[in-house]
Amino acid sequence: MEKQSCIYCSAGLEKDAVALNKKLLGRSVLDFMCLSCLAKHLSSSEDDLKVRIKEFKERGCKLFA
Numbered sequence: 001m002e003k004q005s006c007i008y009c010s011a012g013l014e015k016d017a018v019a020l021n022k023k024l025l026g027r028s029v030l031d032f033m034c035l036s037c038l039a040k041h042l043s044s045s046e047d048d049l050k051v052r053i054k055e056f057k058e059r060g061c062k063l064f065a
């Protein structure tokens with residue numbers, strides 16, 4: 001599978017980051033952002049996004065399987 005990269009800074013994306021983009025921006029999203037750029041986009045912080053990834057995993061969200 002082709003590795004996704006951030007549309008803003010071209011950083012390679014972890015599986016969790018891709019899943020979080022889909023979760024927060026919609027499953028059909030094609031322009032993925034790294035956690036850092038996604039945090040700016042959402043006026044949030046990278047740490048907050050990491051917490052949310054953890055929460056989604058704990059809830060058993062299939063996107064994060």
Ligand SMILES: [Zn+2]
Binds near residue numbers: 006007
């Ligand atoms: Zn980025």
